[in-house]
Amino acid sequence: EGATAVSLNLFLRPFTRGLEAPVSEECSFTYSIEGAEEPGVGVMGVDWVPVVxxxxxLKGELMFAGFGIQSSSDRYDDFAGKKDLKGKVAVIIGGEPRHKRKFDGPEQSEFASLWVKLEALNEAGVSGVMVVRRGSELPKGKRPSFEPLPLEYRYTHASFPGVRDRRPPRRRPAVIEITPAFAELLTGDDLLKVATKVDRSxxxxxxNCQPCTVDVESSLRLQDVRIDNVVGILPGSEPALVxxxxxxxxHYDHIGVDPGGRVGPGADDNGSGTTGLLAVTEALSISRPSRSIIICAFAGEEDGLLGSKAICALLPVxxxxxxxxxxxxxIGRGSAAEVAVLGTNQNPSLLGVLRRANKMGKTGVRELVTGKGEDLWQRSDHFSFHQVGIPTLFFFEGLPISRNADYHTWRDRVDLVDPKKIENTCKLVHQAICLLANDESRPPSPSSRR
Incomplete structure (x- = not known):
């Protein structure tokens, strides 16, 4: 139900998510520069866009407020000497200074978060905020050949360390994003050059912005956006169990782009898992276990297990x-001889399945870590199935997760993933699934739904 057949036994299972989008007919931008003969107009989608x-x-006189950051630990204050921000429209630079020592160096600190900036700007009494987008930042010699991402590209700041746990302040001024060229027209200064100077120092x-006032109406409306889970069915070989x-x-999604414009490749999270899914599916198509297999590639895991929740709300069977x-x-980092598996605390009978699976053939897994990592138990798609009473196992690279310093960063690259680690994990997963799909008995329901 609700599925679109791609081919025999392969389906797209769509779900929708409400996302805010600009309402063009309700958006406007006019500006007046002292000395100009007539007011100017900013074009939504070309010069500026609303911020979700x-x-x-936004109405008032423009005032430059640096990056909009106050950090006592970094001895940095963009608001020093700017006590007259009240009632002004603050112009700030997106992200944070790219200084080699301050603000966690090449990492993203909490001060890159727009929400952190808005707390300080709101306290300063600004009437609105205009954010100037910078181009992407990569290590020297690895700068991309493409142009900075266009305005309509939605940055997904919330998933990156430092800004991941931040939430929008309850009271916040209206915010729009503007291009560097439009910012220069309005302020009379090249703010990207200013940002580069701050990076160095x-x-x-x-x-000192040229005298300029703006009158902006920024309108957004919630709209449903279609997102697809991909579901395949491999029929079982035993008529009595098919x-x-x-x-x-x-899950096949990842975290997007950080406030510095750096793409999170997601090679380990979760390119390794989706690669494993394809490998295990191919092996199962050869071994053809008695019970049928449902193969799911989930969307929206990083935004709160959205894809798996949608599947569990309308299970295919x-x-x-x-x-x-x-x-x-x-499943791609750490020792190739170690695999962590969560779910045995909630499903004790599955511990025996795991141990049998690891003895069935040469998996290369010498250390099977179970019964630990409960802080991760609710953080991946198995948990949606667990909540509806289905026994689950979660295969993971190793504990604790802090061992992987590249988790949810732009450094999660394919050259850091170990193919042997994925291979060993997939062998274990395949053998565990074969046992679950061939055993006459079924594991009991989870001991709890938490």
């Missing part, structure tokens, strides 16, 4: 026919 969650009116720079199923899944679910998320 921050619609409203690690100290705020003063800019109507029973084992689910194997991995009755829940009673699902024997177990196996999830692979981040």
């Amino acid at each position: 969650g921050c619609a409203g009116s 690690g100290s705020p720079k003063k800019v 109507e029973e199923y084992v689910v194997v899944g991995a 009755p829940k009673e026919q699902i024997v177990a679910m196996v999830n692979m998320d981040m």
Whole structure:
């Protein structure tokens, strides 16, 4: 139901998510520069765009406020000497200074978060905020050949370390994003050059904007956006068990772009898991276990397990026919001889399945870590199945997650992923699924739904 057939036994299972989008006919931007003969107009989508969650009116005189950052630990204050921000429209530079020592160096600190900036700007009494987007930042010699991402590209700041746990302040001024060229027209200064000077010095720079007032209406409206889970079915080989199923899944989304414009490649999280999903599916198509297999590639995991929740709200088969679910998320880093598996605390009978699976053939896994990592238990797609009472196992690269310093960063690259680690994990996953799909008995329901 609700699925689109791609080919025999392969389907797109769509769900929708509400996302804010600009309402063009309700957006406007006029500006007046002292000495100009007549007011000017900014074009939405070309010169500026609304910022999601921050619609409203911006009216007043422009004032440059650096990066909009106050940090006592970094001895940096963009607001020093700017006590007259009240009632002004603040012009700030996106992200944070790219200084080699301050603001966690090449990492993203909490001060890159727009929400952190808005707390300080709101306290200063600004009437609105205009954010100037900078181009991407990569290590020297690895700068991309493409142009900076266009205005309509939506940055997904919330998933990156430092800004991941921040939430928009309850009271916040209206915010829009503007291009560097439009910012220069309005302020009379090249703010990207100013930003580069701050990068080098690690100290705020003063800019006296030319007298300019703006009158902006920024409007957003919630709209449903279609997102697809991909679901395949591999029929079982035993007629008496073909109507029973084992689910194997991995999420295929990642975290987007950080406030510095750096793309998160997601090679380990979760390119490794989706690669594993394809490899295990191919192996199962050869071994053809007795029960049928449901293969799921989930969308929206990073935004709150959205894809797996959608699947579990409308399962492709009755829940009673699902024997177990196996999830692979981040299986490409760490020792190739070690695999962590969560779910045995909630499903004690599955510990025996795991141990049998590791003895069936040469998996290369010498250390099977179980019964630990409960802080990660609710953080991947297996948990959606667990909540509806389906026994689950979560295969993961190793504990604690802090061992992987590249998690949710632009450094999660394919050259850091170990193919042997993925291979060993996939062998273990395949053998565990074969046991679950061939054993006459079924594992009992989880001991709890938490």
